[in-house]
Every structure is written in C-alpha cells, then in structure tokens.
Amino acid sequence: MSRRAVVPMALALVSATLADRAGAQAGSGAIESLVSQVSFGIPSSPAFALLPGQTSEVEHLVTPHDFQSAIATWVRDGKLHAGAALDFRPFSTAGTLREYQRHPGRQIRWRTVLSAGTAQVADGSADVLVSAGLRIPVIDRSDPRADPAVVRRLENAWQAALLAQGPPGLNPSPEKLQQRADSAARLIQPVRDSIAAASWNRLKWDLGVGVAARAHGGVFRQDSLVGDRGGFWTALAVPVGQAVQASGTARLTLANADSAGAERLRGVVGGRLRVFPRGALALSAEAAQVFARYRDRRDEDENWTHVGVQLEFSSTFLARFIRSGWIGVSYGGDLERTGGRSPQLSFQYAFYQNRVLKR
Amino acid sequence: MDIPSISARPGGGAVSVRVSDPTHPQSVAGVIWRYDSGQNPNGSAGKFGSDESEVVLGSAASVDGFFFQAEGAVLAQGDDPPSPYQVVVTVLQDGAELHRDTPENGTGTVGDADQAFQYAFRIVSA
Numbered sequence: 001m002s003r004r005a006v007v008p009m010a011l012a013l014v015s016a017t018l019a020d021r022a023g024a025q026a027g028s029g030a031i032e033s034l035v036s037q038v039s040f041g042i043p044s045s046p047a048f049a050l051l052p053g054q055t056s057e058v059e060h061l062v063t064p065h066d067f068q069s070a071i072a073t074w075v076r077d078g079k080l081h082a083g084a085a086l087d088f089r090p091f092s093t094a095g096t097l098r099e100y101q102r103h104p105g106r107q108i109r110w111r112t113v114l115s116a117g118t119a120q121v122a123d124g125s126a127d128v129l130v131s132a133g134l135r136i137p138v139i140d141r142s143d144p145r146a147d148p149a150v151v152r153r154l155e156n157a158w159q160a161a162l163l164a165q166g167p168p169g170l171n172p173s174p175e176k177l178q179q180r181a182d183s184a185a186r187l188i189q190p191v192r193d194s195i196a197a198a199s200w201n202r203l204k205w206d207l208g209v210g211v212a213a214r215a216h217g218g219v220f221r222q223d224s225l226v227g228d229r230g231g232f233w234t235a236l237a238v239p240v241g242q243a244v245q246a247s248g249t250a251r252l253t254l255a256n257a258d259s260a261g262a263e264r265l266r267g268v269v270g271g272r273l274r275v276f277p278r279g280a281l282a283l284s285a286e287a288a289q290v291f292a293r294y295r296d297r298r299d300e301d302e303n304w305t306h307v308g309v310q311l312e313f314s315s316t317f318l319a320r321f322i323r324s325g326w327i328g329v330s331y332g333g334d335l336e337r338t339g340g341r342s343p344q345l346s347f348q349y350a351f352y353q354n355r356v357l358k359r
Numbered sequence: 360m361d362i363p364s365i366s367a368r369p370g371g372g373a374v375s376v377r378v379s380d381p382t383h384p385q386s387v388a389g390v391i392w393r394y395d396s397g398q399n400p401n402g403s404a405g406k407f408g409s410d411e412s413e414v415v416l417g418s419a420a421s422v423d424g425f426f427f428q429a430e431g432a433v434l435a436q437g438d439d440p441p442s443p444y445q446v447v448v449t450v451l452q453d454g455a456e457l458h459r460d461t462p463e464n465g466t467g468t469v470g471d472a473d474q475a476f477q478y479a480f481r482i483v484s485a
Contacts, residue, residue: 044439060440062468087440093382097409100384110384113440145384145436148409154434155388155408158473162430167392167400170426171362171479174464181432181475 028352045115046133046210133210141202161187200359201245208233257295282357308332367419372453389431423484441470
C-alpha cells in the first residue's frame with residue numbers, strides 16, 4: 001500500500017475509534033455547520049442581513065432610472081409593500097477598462113453595491129422593516145478585470161477559440177451564435193481555472209454597512225418610521241504563500257431594543273487560517289469571540305469563544321470502498337459561556353460527495 | 360437584421376472598425392470576419408480586445424463590396440450582481456467616424472456567463 005493511501009486510512013481509523021464521542025454523518029451537514037457558524041466575509045447584500053428571513057428573489061437593477069422606478073413601486077397607498085429586494089451598482093459608469101485598471105478609486109466605485117429591501121417584522125404583524133446597505137470591496141487583488149495581464153490571457157484565449165471554429169455564416173441565428181460562444185467558453189475554461197487557482201488568496205478588504213427602520217403599521221411616513229437596527233462588517237484576507245489564506249473579520253449589529261431582555265448589541269471578532277497544500281487535502285482552523293448585550297438585563301449579557309478545526313481530504317484508494325469522494329473531520333463548537341453554560345464542543349466526521357472547504 | 364451598407368470615400372485612407380464598451384470597464388474580445396460580395400467567408404480581418412480595439416480592414420477600394428462581421432463577447436468576470444455593458448461598433452476612415460451602432464445583443468448585464476454578440480456590415484466605396 002502506498003504512503004498516499006496510508007495517511008487517509010489512518011485518519012479514518014482514528015475517526016472510527018473516537019466514534020463513541022463523535023457524530024458520524026452520511027452527509028457534510030455537521031462539517032458545514034461548524035464552518036459556517038462564523039462568516040469570514042461580509043454579507044453580499046448588507047441590507048438583507050438586517051431583515052428577518054431569507055430574501056427569495058433579488059432584482060438586479062442597472063440604471064439609476066431602474067432604481068428610482070423600483071423604489072417608487074414599494075409604496076402603495078402610503079403603505080410599504082413587504083418582500084421587495086434589489087441591488088444596484090450606483091457607480092456603474094466607470095469609464096473604459098483601461099481607465100478602470102489605472103485608477104483604484106474607479107475600481108472601488110464600480111465594485112460598490114447598494115442593496116435595499118423590505119420585510120414584514122413577523123408573521124401577522126402589520127409593521128414593515130425597510131433596510132438599505134452598502135458593500136464596498138475596498139481592495140480586491142483577485143479582481144480579474146483590474147489586472148491587464150489576466151484580461152489579455154482571457155481575451156487571447158477567446159479569440160483563439162473563435163478562430164479555431166472558423167467563420168460563421170453572415171448574421172447567424174441567436175442559437176448558432178450562442179452555440180459558438182458556449183464552445184469558446186468551454187475551450188477557455190482551463191485558462192479561467194488557472195487564473196482562479198493563482199488568485200484565490202490574494203489580498204482583499206471588504207466593508208459593509210447597513211441600516212433598517214421599522215414602519216409602524218407599514219405606513220411610510222416620517223413620523224411612522226423608527227430606527228430599528230444597524231450593522232457594520234469588515235473582513236480582511238491576506239495571502240500567506242501560495243497555499244495559505246489568513247482572514248480576519250469584525251462585525252457589529254446594534255438593535256433598538258424596545259423591551260427588557262431584548263438583544264441590543266451583538267459583535268463578533270475572529271480569525272481563520274485556511275490551508276490548501278494540494279488538490280485533495282484542505283485544512284481550516286478558526287477562532288472567534290462573540291458577545292451579546294441585552295437591554296436592562298446585564299446579568300444576561302454573554303461572551304463566548306467559538307473554535308473550529310476541519311480537515312478534509314479525498315483519496316483514490318478509499319474511493320474504491322466509499323462511494324463519497326470526500327472525508328471530513330472536524331472538532332469545535334463554543335467554549336464555556338458566561339452565565340455558567342458548559343462548553344459545547346464536538347468531534348464530527350462525515351463522508352460526502354462535494355467538498356466543503358473550497359478556495 | 361438588415362446589414363447596413365457604409366459608404367467610404369474611394370480616395371480616402373484606410374477603413375477600420377473599433378469594437379469596445381466605452382462606458383463600462385468590460386473586457387470585450389473577438390474576431391472580425393471578412394466575406395466577399397457573395398457573402399462567402401474570406402478569412403479573418405483581425406482580432407479585437409482591450410489592448411487593441413481597432414482592426415484595420417484595408418483601403419476603401421480594396422474592401423469595396425466586402426462584408427465584415429464582428430463576432431465577440433463581453434467576457435464574464437464573475438460579477439455579483441451582474442454588471443452592465445454596452446458594446447459599440449464604430450467604423451472609421453482615416454480616424455473619422457463613418458458609422459456607429461450597438462449590436463442587437465450588445466446591451467445587457469454580465470455575471471458568470473460570457474455574453475456573445477455579432478454585428479455585420481458592408482463597405483461600399485462611394
């Protein structure tokens with residue numbers, strides 16, 4: 001048996017011996033749950049992060065006129081309509097690609113996304129929350145369009161893919177045009193993969209900010225609107241060589257708590273290290289401090305530490321016996337909380353088809 | 360879509376075509392195909408991209424009656440939300456604009472999938 005096969009075998013055996021203290025899962029749910037407890041990025045739409053429930057469909061708007069028209073439809077007969085969600089690039093005319101590549105300010109403006117939405121406060125409530133937020137990727141060294149060499153590689157590959165197909169007929173049908181484009185896209189995919197692999201852990205710094213107001217009875221009037229909550233997010237990712245990414249995040253959510261015991265503040269500060277030494281192996285280790293404060297109940301204020309370590313690997317040897325392609329092993333949870341709650345740490349292992357730790 | 364005929368001065372300088380998005384930072388790339396007066400393919404006249412968005416087609420006399428077609432795409436950069444683009448095809452002679460148009464499928468948004476477009480025209484020396 002080769003050394004490459006022994007390592008995963010040994011790990012699987014160790015997992016099995018710990019089974020009395022561990023949870024074995026058929027799917028990746030337990031591993032994913034530990035990895036996603038603390039997010040190390042900022043919300044893609046900060047406005048929606050302040051609304052209850054998941055926003056089902058987001059309208060992607062293009063022009064300032066589209067934005068104004070959409071907002072105008074939110075209010076009907078003086079009342080806010082719940083369930084709206086949109087996002088929009090407020091600075092979408094950023095000049096040519098060359099101008100964009102030369103000016104970091106234009107890059108920030110172009111990448112900035114404004115989001116806004118509305119939602120019912122709770123089932124049966126007439127109150128409606130309206131929120132707005134900004135996502136500002138301040139630095140993104142993995143932005144492909146900002147790098148002339150990356151753009152050139154992609155464009156050269158695309159041109160070569162068209163030339164390889166030979167000339168189309170004059171005025172081809174949309175189906176024929178799409179067919180040729182699909183074929184070219186397939187041909188340049190290896191170039192895209194290689195660019196993604198080389199830039200996965202480049203320096204990134206994102207900011208997010210959002211505010212939400214409650215419209216009492218859904219009435220959209222100044223005297224019916226009350227500030228409800230606000231959030232601030234920041235995330236920094238730094239490369240450490242080719243195979244490692246170190247990330248840090250801080251987030252703070254403030255709420256207008258209207259009753260004793262309601263949460264008025266929640267904060268998270270954390271760090272994570274992700275290692276992808278080779279294609280079939282990945283390691284992630286993270287730690288975060290979480291704190292929550294409650295109105296008029298200082299005795300219920302909480303602080304706790306979240307920790308997690310995950311190892312994920314795939315083995316061609318084990319694949320002969322296990323249909324799932326990936327094996328995940330994790331240990332973590334919450335350390336002792338203030339208020340005397342005992343630590344909730346667990347060991348998990350699982351076999352699954354699609355990898356959880358991705359670059 | 361009808362193929363526009365663009366008049367170029369016989370004694371004028373070289374005719375060229377520029378394909379770009381002048382208002383958004385999009386990567387627009389592709390090939391200019393050439394067709395004879397019978398609309399039979401006659402090879403490639405050149406490639407366009409961000410570094411070189413203009414392709415020289417030849418003198419007005421040498422391309423008289425020829426058809427050309429820009430086939431290209433706004434290349435996806437994984438934008439979330441999708442970002443806007445507007446491709447503009449400009450035919451020039453001696454740097455002066457003879458014709459300017461946006462391909463039928465040259466406007467929209469691009470996210471994870473490349474957005475293909477084509478634009479055909481004919482040069483007439485007159």
